[in-house]
Amino acid sequence: MNVNIIVDSASDLPKNFYEEFQADMVPLLVHLNGQDYEDSRTIEPKKVYEEMKKGAAPKTAQATPESFKQVFRKYAEKGEPCIYLAFSSELSGTYQSAKIAEEQVKEDYPDAQIDVLDTKCASLGYGLVALRSAKLAKEGASREDILEMAKYHASHMEHIFTVDDLEYLYRGGRVTRTQAFMGSLLKIKPLLHVEDGKLVPLEKIRGSKKVYKRMVDILGERGTDIDNQVIAISHGDDLENAEKLAAMIREQYNPREIIIHTIGAAIGAHAGPGTIALFFLNNTYK
Numbered sequence: 001m002n003v004n005i006i007v008d009s010a011s012d013l014p015k016n017f018y019e020e021f022q023a024d025m026v027p028l029l030v031h032l033n034g035q036d037y038e039d040s041r042t043i044e045p046k047k048v049y050e051e052m053k054k055g056a057a058p059k060t061a062q063a064t065p066e067s068f069k070q071v072f073r074k075y076a077e078k079g080e081p082c083i084y085l086a087f088s089s090e091l092s093g094t095y096q097s098a099k100i101a102e103e104q105v106k107e108d109y110p111d112a113q114i115d116v117l118d119t120k121c122a123s124l125g126y127g128l129v130a131l132r133s134a135k136l137a138k139e140g141a142s143r144e145d146i147l148e149m150a151k152y153h154a155s156h157m158e159h160i161f162t163v164d165d166l167e168y169l170y171r172g173g174r175v176t177r178t179q180a181f182m183g184s185l186l187k188i189k190p191l192l193h194v195e196d197g198k199l200v201p202l203e204k205i206r207g208s209k210k211v212y213k214r215m216v217d218i219l220g221e222r223g224t225d226i227d228n229q230v231i232a233i234s235h236g237d238d239l240e241n242a243e244k245l246a247a248m249i250r251e252q253y254n255p256r257e258i259i260i261h262t263i264g265a266a267i268g269a270h271a272g273p274g275t276i277a278l279f280f281l282n283n284t285y286k
Contacts, residue, residue, distance in 0.1 A: 001081065002138065003082065003083055003137045003141070004023075004075055004082040005085065005130065005134045005146075006023065006024040006071055006083065007024070007085050008087050009025060009027045009038075009041075010094070010122060010266050011123070011126045011127040012264045012267065013261070017127075017131065017134070021137070021138055026068055027067070028060055028094060028266040029060060029062070029064075030059070030265045031059040031060070032051060039264055040264055040265065045236075045263060046237055046262075049268060049273040052268075062092050065097045065101045066101070068084070068097055068098045069105055072101055072112070073108075073109075076105050081114075083115045083117065083143065084116045085117050085129060085133060086117060086118050086119060088197035089118045089120070089197060095118045115147060117150055117154070118197070119150070119154040119157075123263055123277055123279070124232035124233070124234040124279050125157045125279040127259075127261075129150055131230070132149060153281065157281060158193065159277060160191065160192075160219070160279075161191070162189050162190060162192070162211050163189075163190065164236070165273075188205070189205045189208055189211040190203075190205075191218075212241070212244065212248060215276075216252055219280055220253065226255050226280070227254060227255060231258050231280045232279040233278055233279070235263060235277070236271055236272055236274050238273065241276055246258045255280075263277065
C-alpha cells in the first residue's frame with residue numbers, strides 16, 4: 001500500500017506536482033484588503049505582489065486544525081498511511097494545527113497511520129523535501145524509508161535568499177526601521193538563510209549583481225555533489241532574475257536539474273516582490 005503525501009501551501013510547489021503524485025495540499029490563509037483567501041486556491045501570488053507594490057500590507061494565518069482533520073480522516077477511514085510534511089514550526093503555527101488534528105483523528109481511529117514531520121524548511125526548500133518524498137511514495141517505499149529520507153533532506157536543506165526591499169522584512173519584524181531605511185539608502189541587499197527553521201541574516205551585499213554572484217559562490221561553498229542535485233529557485237514575481245541566477249549556476253556547476261517557481265501568496269506576503277531564493281543540499285542522501 002503506497003504512502004499518501006500531504007503538504008501545505010508554503011511548499012510553493014507547482015500545481016502539476018499534486019496531479020502527478022496525487023498529493024494533498026492544505027492552504028495557509030491570507031488576509032488582503034479586507035478579504036480572506038486560501039493560499040494557492042482562492043488567491044494567486046501575482047495578486048498579492050501587485051497589491052504590495054501599491055502599498056498593501058497582507059497578513060497571513062496558519063492552516064486550521066479542521067482543514068487537516070478532513071485530510072487525515074479521509075485516509076484513516078480507508079486504513080491508508082499518510083505523512084504530512086510541515087512548513088517550519090518556527091515560521092508558522094501550521095505544524096501545531098496538524099498535531100492537534102492528528103491527536104483528534106486518532107481518538108476515533110487509534111490505528112490510523114498518520115505521521116506529522118516538522119521539516120524546519122520553507123518555500124521550495126520545503127518543496128524539494130516533499131518532491132523527493134512523493135517520488136519515493138510513488139515507487140512504493142515504506143513509511144519508515146520515506147520518513148528517514150525526508151528528515152535527512154530537511155536537516156541538510158540550505159535556504160539562501162535576498163529581498164528587493166527591506167521594507168517588507170521590517171513589516172514582518174525581521175529588521176528594524178533603521179536597518180530598513182539605511183539598507184534602502186545604501187542599496188544594501190541582505191542575504192539571509194534558515195537555521196533550525198528560523199530566518200537568520202547571513203551577509204550584507206551592496207548591489208544586486210554582486211548578491212547573485214555571492215549566492216552562486218555560497219552554493220559552491222556549502223553544496224555537495226552539485227552535478228547530481230535537483231536545485232530550486234523561487235522568486236517573488238521576478239522570473240527574469242530567477243532565470244539569470246539559474247544561468248549563472250548552470251554555467252559554473254551544471255546541476256542535474258533546476259526547478260524555478262513563484263513564491264506563493266503566504267510566504268510572499270512577508271518576503272515581498274523581488275525576492276530571490278536558492279535551495280540546495282549541503283549533503284546528499286545516499
